[in-house]
Amino acid sequence: MWTLGGLWMGVGTSVGSIMFLYTMIQQFVPHQLRHYMVKYLRRLMGYTNPYIQISIDEFTGERLKLSEAYTSIEAYLSSKTSKMAKRLKAQVGKDSKNLVLSMDEYEEMTDEFQEAKLWWSLSKTTPKTQQFSFYPVSDEKRYLTLQFHRRHREIVTGLYLNHVIEESKAIMVQNRQRKLYTNNPSHGYYGYRRTPWSHVVFDHPGTFDHLAMDPAKKKEIVDDLITFSSGKEYYAKIGKPWKRGYLLYGPPGTGKSTMIAAMANLLNYDIYDLELTAVKENSELRKLLGATSNKSIIVIEDIDCSLDLTGQRKDKNKEEAKEENPIPEKAKEEKESKVTLSGLLNFIDGLWSACGKERLIVFTTNYVEKLDPALIRRGRMDKHIEMAYCGFEGFKILAKNYLDLDSHYLFETIKNLIDETQMIPADVAENLMPKTINWDFETCLKNLIQALGKAKEDARLKAEEEAKEKEILNKSGEVKEGDLSTKGETKEDGTTRSIDK
Numbered sequence: 001m002w003t004l005g006g007l008w009m010g011v012g013t014s015v016g017s018i019m020f021l022y023t024m025i026q027q028f029v030p031h032q033l034r035h036y037m038v039k040y041l042r043r044l045m046g047y048t049n050p051y052i053q054i055s056i057d058e059f060t061g062e063r064l065k066l067s068e069a070y071t072s073i074e075a076y077l078s079s080k081t082s083k084m085a086k087r088l089k090a091q092v093g094k095d096s097k098n099l100v101l102s103m104d105e106y107e108e109m110t111d112e113f114q115e116a117k118l119w120w121s122l123s124k125t126t127p128k129t130q131q132f133s134f135y136p137v138s139d140e141k142r143y144l145t146l147q148f149h150r151r152h153r154e155i156v157t158g159l160y161l162n163h164v165i166e167e168s169k170a171i172m173v174q175n176r177q178r179k180l181y182t183n184n185p186s187h188g189y190y191g192y193r194r195t196p197w198s199h200v201v202f203d204h205p206g207t208f209d210h211l212a213m214d215p216a217k218k219k220e221i222v223d224d225l226i227t228f229s230s231g232k233e234y235y236a237k238i239g240k241p242w243k244r245g246y247l248l249y250g251p252p253g254t255g256k257s258t259m260i261a262a263m264a265n266l267l268n269y270d271i272y273d274l275e276l277t278a279v280k281e282n283s284e285l286r287k288l289l290g291a292t293s294n295k296s297i298i299v300i301e302d303i304d305c306s307l308d309l310t311g312q313r314k315d316k317n318k319e320e321a322k323e324e325n326p327i328p329e330k331a332k333e334e335k336e337s338k339v340t341l342s343g344l345l346n347f348i349d350g351l352w353s354a355c356g357k358e359r360l361i362v363f364t365t366n367y368v369e370k371l372d373p374a375l376i377r378r379g380r381m382d383k384h385i386e387m388a389y390c391g392f393e394g395f396k397i398l399a400k401n402y403l404d405l406d407s408h409y410l411f412e413t414i415k416n417l418i419d420e421t422q423m424i425p426a427d428v429a430e431n432l433m434p435k436t437i438n439w440d441f442e443t444c445l446k447n448l449i450q451a452l453g454k455a456k457e458d459a460r461l462k463a464e465e466e467a468k469e470k471e472i473l474n475k476s477g478e479v480k481e482g483d484l485s486t487k488g489e490t491k492e493d494g495t496t497r498s499i500d501k
């Protein structure tokens, strides 16, 4: 036992010193020399060293995408770090309640699996051209290295790595703090952040239980989402990338944004709120897409206002104003987004869109009829959901939510009024909300009844006004028709034909 322990310590020390040497070279040797030194060191070690090394980069594919393997292993190691590593890094965990510890840079730790002993270390490569900067510069690459004896190759590649990934899944769920990302429009270059997205903790309390809408429709949406999230094998079987598009449309204040929060809370996904007008060109759109994680919702709100997507829908007034006050060409180029409709279509379902798994893409709009049909066809936006005015079923959900009220004698009055009125759930909710400390159910419900009565009356007056306008128009139309018939001659089939003068 002692001998084995001593041997392991010895091996650990020699591996440690080789890695230390590597790290020193990476850190302090000028990059022109570094390449040769590392090459010869490796060759030398190849003859004598019985150890195999696997490295896992933090970012893959020109660092566009956060490596899933890296994230998983980092989570796995974080569960062991507190016992093994000496230099730790602390981050706030789920719900900001606990601190999650992970290995600090240039730190090493050991792990054991069956009879194999394994060494993990975290390193980084520094940029080729050394620059003075207060922040770590964007060329920095972090990577994890795993070393083990070659006699354990089968165990490690066949079993250990799978074991790490499986363990990491449970740990990640435990530690997961959901995030709300945005593509930061304040500066195009994302520098030391190493990702084009900036984020805050996603803390929206909205759930489907809170959402006022037809229960049958709600159930259909929830079922659809759950089926999607558990559809890994199904999507693989039908040969489709594991993603789904949702189009939420309807008047302002009908709960489109609230539904997105409810979707994220239901499925435990992150949200990427994409500000399309801040994206300069299609290639940036691809970068943004590549830097999103799996299990996420990519949202483009008010898609109809986001861009001139067809090239035909330019705002005429804006165009005229531009002509009067022309913006200098360079400033214009810097400011204007060059994202095209085809760029966006590729973003949604081109080859690039398949680079992640389990992703929802959600568009919201108040004017569905303004959207290009290509953008919202099935396959891109698979499910179209209309968020409508509040009906009685929706009201009951709001009454339960805002007043904790299941039934009341005034419900019948509200039922009769609400189905004849077009009131958005946001207004119904606002009218229901208690306005004084000593509130009671009756006052709240009567407030709503009053508001509904007023809305109904306003609608009646508006309809009357419109009818009058129509009548006037019809009359003037009749006069014109009358003029025409006097000037025309009657044909055999009873229609009239004008006489050319």
Ligand SMILES: Nc1ncnc2c1ncn2[C@@H]1O[C@H](COP(=O)(O)OP(=O)(O)OP(=O)(O)O)[C@@H](O)[C@H]1O
Pocket: 210, 211, 212, 213, 250, 251, 252, 253, 254, 255, 256, 257, 258, 259, 365, 366, 387, 424, 425, 426, 427, 429
């Ligand atoms: N269907 C609904 N159920 C519950 N609450 C709702 C619903 N619709 C709106 N609300 C309430 O009204 C507020 C505004 O709703 P929300 O922002 O989701 O509307 P929206 O449809 O996204 O509007 P817009 O088109 O202007 O973005 C929310 O904070 C929510 O409290």
Ligand SMILES: [Mg+2]
Pocket: 256, 257, 258, 301, 364
């Ligand atoms: Mg909204």
